[in-house]
Every structure is written in C-alpha cells, then in structure tokens.
Amino acid sequence: MKEKESLNEFLNRLSELVNQMKSHGDTIDDCRIVDKTLISLIENFDPMVAIIEETKDLSTMTVQGLIGSLRSFEQRLLRRIEKSIERVFQSKLNLENKSSTKK
Known part of the structure; x- marks a missing residue:
C-alpha cells in the first residue's frame, strides 16, 4: 500500500493482482x-x-471479513481527521473574530 493511497485503491490493485494470478x-x-x-x-x-x-484465527478468516474490518477502521480514521480539521478551522475563525472586534 502506498502512503497516500486509499484503502479502496489498494484493495482494487490487490484484487487485480489476485485475478491475474488466478488467470x-x-x-x-x-x-x-x-x-x-x-x-x-x-x-x-x-x-x-x-x-x-x-483476536482472529487468520487461517479461517475470509478476505471479505478482513476487508470489512479494514474499511470500518479507515472510516473511523477519516472521521477523526475531519473532526481535527473542523477544530482547526473553528479555532482560526474564533481568533479572527476576536482580532476584528478589538480593532
């Protein structure tokens, strides 16, 4: 997986590779x-x-089960990033409002 690659992009590449190998x-x-x-x-x-x-028995885990777990985790990561960005923008907005009221 590449650093800036989404999970879906990675999984699509992986799927293509597996399909090529099977073919x-x-x-x-x-x-x-x-x-x-x-x-x-x-x-x-x-x-x-x-x-x-x-926590899982990897010898019996399905690819679909793994993908579901990874997608859930990625969504959680993305929500945290979005919340952090919102907080930064809110802080910046608060600072701008305070500085404009002082003038």
Missing part, C-alpha cells in the same frame, strides 16, 4: 491473501492489524 492457473487461498494484505498495509493500520492478529 495464470495459480491457486490462492483466502489465508494467503489475508496474510499478504495485512503485511502490505501502511503504518496507519498497525493498530487494526495488531487487533486482527491477536
């Missing part, structure tokens, strides 16, 4: 895809990767 006759089970996906994620996903590795 060439390779058999790839979910366990291998799950392992490779977890290894390939960027650092932002490390907390979720640790939770999955500690």
Whole structure:
C-alpha cells in the first residue's frame, strides 16, 4: 500500500493482482491473501492489524471479513481527521473574530 493511497485503491490493485494470478492457473487461498494484505498495509493500520492478529484465527478468516474490518477502521480514521480539521478551522475563525472586534 502506498502512503497516500486509499484503502479502496489498494484493495482494487490487490484484487487485480489476485485475478491475474488466478488467470495464470495459480491457486490462492483466502489465508494467503489475508496474510499478504495485512503485511502490505501502511503504518496507519498497525493498530487494526495488531487487533486482527491477536483476536482472529487468520487461517479461517475470509478476505471479505478482513476487508470489512479494514474499511470500518479507515472510516473511523477519516472521521477523526475531519473532526481535527473542523477544530482547526473553528479555532482560526474564533481568533479572527476576536482580532476584528478589538480593532
């Protein structure tokens, strides 16, 4: 996964790669895809990767189950980023209002 790449972009690339491998006759089970996906994620996903590795049986985890967990985690990360940005804009607006009332 690339640093600025969204999870969907990464998953689309991964899906294309798996499909190419299968079209060439390779058999790839979910366990291998799950392992490779977890290894390939960027650092932002490390907390979720640790939770999955500690609480799930990776040998029975489906790719779809993994994708669902990762998408939920990404949405949570994005909400936190949006809230942080909102706070910065609100602080800036408050500072501008205070400075304009002093003039």
